[in-house]
Amino acid sequence: MASVPFNATRRADTGKGVARKLRAVGQVPAIIYGHAREAQALQLEHHAFQLLLEKNSWQSTVIALNVEGTTSNTLIREIQRHPFKKQILHVDFQELVAGEKVTVPVPLQFVGTPDGVKNGGGILEAVIHELEVSCDPSNIPHHIVVDVTALTIGHSIHAGEITLPAGVTLESESDTTVCLCAAPKVEAEPVPVADAAAAAPGEPELIRKAKAEDEPAEK
Numbered sequence: 001m002a003s004v005p006f007n008a009t010r011r012a013d014t015g016k017g018v019a020r021k022l023r024a025v026g027q028v029p030a031i032i033y034g035h036a037r038e039a040q041a042l043q044l045e046h047h048a049f050q051l052l053l054e055k056n057s058w059q060s061t062v063i064a065l066n067v068e069g070t071t072s073n074t075l076i077r078e079i080q081r082h083p084f085k086k087q088i089l090h091v092d093f094q095e096l097v098a099g100e101k102v103t104v105p106v107p108l109q110f111v112g113t114p115d116g117v118k119n120g121g122g123i124l125e126a127v128i129h130e131l132e133v134s135c136d137p138s139n140i141p142h143h144i145v146v147d148v149t150a151l152t153i154g155h156s157i158h159a160g161e162i163t164l165p166a167g168v169t170l171e172s173e174s175d176t177t178v179c180l181c182a183a184p185k186v187e188a189e190p191v192p193v194a195d196a197a198a199a200a201p202g203e204p205e206l207i208r209k210a211k212a213e214d215e216p217a218e219k
Contacts, residue, residue: 003062005132008042008127010068028088034095060104060140065093096137103171105130106141112149116181122153123182129161132171139167156180
């Protein structure tokens with residue numbers, strides 16, 4: 001099983017005040033839990049953890065978490081972020097147990113050129129970019145391949161039609177649309193400009209009351 005190593009440190013104190021102090025010195029409060037162990041409070045180096053997230057698809061990457069000499073295979077289950085600062089506030093790790101399946105989102109990789117694009121000028125539109133699957137922690141795929149070569153205009157591929165690696169079970173709804181080949185967009189023809197003279201409004205008719213013939217003259 002491929003995994004990414006990362007170091008963490010135990011922390012004895014918990015609470016909002018402690019968490020604020022940790023963040024102020026570049027640390028991230030964290031916790032590791034699992035059904036076979038008690039939850040344990042940890043702290044992580046913020047910059048190093050940020051680099052890990054940038055280089056890996058963290059939701060489906062096994063993290064070999066080294067806590068002061070003891071290593072556990074884990075998945076990151078939740079990351080809390082500051083609403084507008086580029087700051088990680090808290091991280092939850094779940095310890096993995098061999099033989100116990102986990103449910104994870106796995107990125108999709110689209111391969112091939114759709115027939116509808118190649119021969120009909122269509123457009124490939126990806127509706128979703130990952131699938132929820134369950135599998136043994138040792139068998140989490142890095143990605144799932146979606147072959148779109150045979151896709152024609154007006155047709156789509158659904159989650160249940162994708163071939164998954166051995167030992168991997170689909171958890172997303174089978175009728176979920178993954179991608180489709182849309183018809184090419186047709187630009188509307190320009191409307192011909194009408195003759196300027198015909199289009200221009202006529203001069204307004206001057207309407208005035210005629211002077212009555214028997215109207216008495218001014219004196």
